[in-house]
Amino acid sequence: MPPKRVAIVTSSTRSPRLNPTITQYVYDVLISDPTIPTNHSGTTDTDPRHITLEIIDLEKQSLPLYDESVIPASLPAADPTPHYSKAHTRAWSAVVRQYDAFIFVTPQYNWSIPASLKNALDYLYFEWKGKPAGIVSYGGRGGGKAADHLRGILTGLRMRVVGTAPGLPVKFTGFPVGTLSEEEEKVQLDERDLAGWREAGVEGMMQNLGMELPLLMYVP
Numbered sequence: 001m002p003p004k005r006v007a008i009v010t011s012s013t014r015s016p017r018l019n020p021t022i023t024q025y026v027y028d029v030l031i032s033d034p035t036i037p038t039n040h041s042g043t044t045d046t047d048p049r050h051i052t053l054e055i056i057d058l059e060k061q062s063l064p065l066y067d068e069s070v071i072p073a074s075l076p077a078a079d080p081t082p083h084y085s086k087a088h089t090r091a092w093s094a095v096v097r098q099y100d101a102f103i104f105v106t107p108q109y110n111w112s113i114p115a116s117l118k119n120a121l122d123y124l125y126f127e128w129k130g131k132p133a134g135i136v137s138y139g140g141r142g143g144g145k146a147a148d149h150l151r152g153i154l155t156g157l158r159m160r161v162v163g164t165a166p167g168l169p170v171k172f173t174g175f176p177v178g179t180l181s182e183e184e185e186k187v188q189l190d191e192r193d194l195a196g197w198r199e200a201g202v203e204g205m206m207q208n209l210g211m212e213l214p215l216l217m218y219v220p
Ligand SMILES: Cc1cc2nc3c(=O)[nH]c(=O)nc-3n(C[C@H](O)[C@H](O)[C@H](O)COP(=O)(O)O)c2cc1C
Pocket: 012, 013, 014, 016, 017, 018, 019, 020, 107, 108, 109, 110, 111, 112, 138, 139, 140, 141, 142, 143, 170
């Protein structure tokens, strides 16, 4: 049995932005935890709990503001992809269908999630329905209000949301003055933020999330 595929979703799309750096941090914490059953070796194995972690960046999907003429929840559940009216929706549907579960890494924008994430979620329905989802938020105080809103939206999409939702307070990490957009990937996490997260047990919460997600995948 091939490993189940988990997508870690980078949700903000402005430039420059912190989201790719935070997403990479989440990926690194999960991939380095020996208790999370990841298998990236490409070898055949017999452990049905194995997962792979991959990053999806919403900025690279280039979705316009929602313009689909059909209502996603009204399409045939088993194969909605060919029924969308727009090529970009069909492409996004095909991407999302490849994954068995998702971890959404989102900043807080005005007490909620960025419009880019809500937009990407709204485009589809059956591609999300029933799949496990985890939430990691960040913001001045950890982005808890964004996480709460996202939990409601994902529940509306009938996703199975993991209880543990780590929030990362970003107090010191910033962009170097004069940053160019192509340099955004070079944003470094400030050691004081990293130390604060460790002290608050955030990495442990992330590991719990990483362990809960595969369990949900095998509960019918
Ligand atoms: C439009 C906007 C609204 C924001 N609103 C909040 C907020 O409500 N609470 C908060 O803690 N931080 C807020 N912030 C700060 C962001 O959480 C912080 O800038 C973060 O780096 C944004 O993620 P990004 O760089 O990936 O876009 C806001 C930032 C933006 C751009």
